[in-house]
Amino acid sequence: QGVVTQEPSLTVSPGGTVTLTCASSTGTVTSGHYPYWFQQKPGQAPRTLIYATSNKHSWTPARFSGSLLGGKAALTLSGAQPEDEADYYCLLSYSGIYVFGTGTKVTVL
Amino acid sequence: EVQLVESGGGLVQPGGSLRLSCAASGFTFSDHYMDWVRQAPGKGLEWVGRTKNKVNSYITLYAASVRGRFTISRDDSNNSLYLQMNSLKTEDTAVYYCVRLSLVQELNNYYYMDVWGKGTTVTVSS
Numbered sequence: 001q002g003v004v005t006q007e008p009s010l011t012v013s014p015g016g017t018v019t020l021t022c023a024s025s026t027g028t029v030t031s032g033h034y035p036y037w038f039q040q041k042p043g044q045a046p047r048t049l050i051y052a053t054s055n056k057h058s059w060t061p062a063r064f065s066g067s068l069l070g071g072k073a074a075l076t077l078s079g080a081q082p083e084d085e086a087d088y089y090c091l092l093s094y095s096g097i098y099v100f101g102t103g104t105k106v107t108v109l
Numbered sequence: 110e111v112q113l114v115e116s117g118g119g120l121v122q123p124g125g126s127l128r129l130s131c132a133a134s135g136f137t138f139s140d141h142y143m144d145w146v147r148q149a150p151g152k153g154l155e156w157v158g159r160t161k162n163k164v165n166s167y168i169t170l171y172a173a174s175v176r177g178r179f180t181i182s183r184d185d186s187n188n189s190l191y192l193q194m195n196s197l198k199t200e201d202t203a204v205y206y207c208v209r210l211s212l213v214q215e216l217n218n219y220y221y222m223d224v225w226g227k228g229t230t231v232t233v234s235s
Contacts, residue, residue, distance in 0.1 A: 034219070036221075036222065038154070045206055045225040045226065046154060046206070047225060048223055051221040051222065052221065055216070055221075089153060091156065091222075096159075096170050097172065098156040098159075098172075099156065100154040100155060100156060
């Protein structure tokens, strides 16, 4: 399996747009890695935002979207809200063995 | 209401064993795959392993860091998931989460992680 790397931290202004990325040490991230994105707030369990690259859960706000971008998986937050301040983790599948990314702390400021 | 409740965490010495449980309610447990995910204090998430359902032969998969030491099992008659942890190391100290996976038929029968429990804390220390 690979090592999965994310930006350690990103800052976005309220109402602004930010893109988080998820890179694999083995090369290009593809739909075959079934990329996930999870949100975790302090003291809470994670919750699933995006699965299989771009599919949203029923509770995922419309301002979140997933894609493949420049050989990486990407999570774009458009129109950031104060409640979006959290840690975000991606997850990739390597033939059924899963590896989480290093996580990105998003600050809305 | 769909619910996953983990239990069995606690303090254990290095080299010891512990069995975690996850009680599921509010859904047909036997239809779903189930995962364990852990998070060391102040650190990121780590996937521990998976059990598939009966239709998929209860196949289990493990992260390299726990393979050979941890065993995932399930009891569909009791709506319960288990994680048997042996030969515990200090680096196994973490909050352990139970996660449900649901079928997405439109994605070629892909199962995705949708519901998380609140976690149970395991501390490995002398």
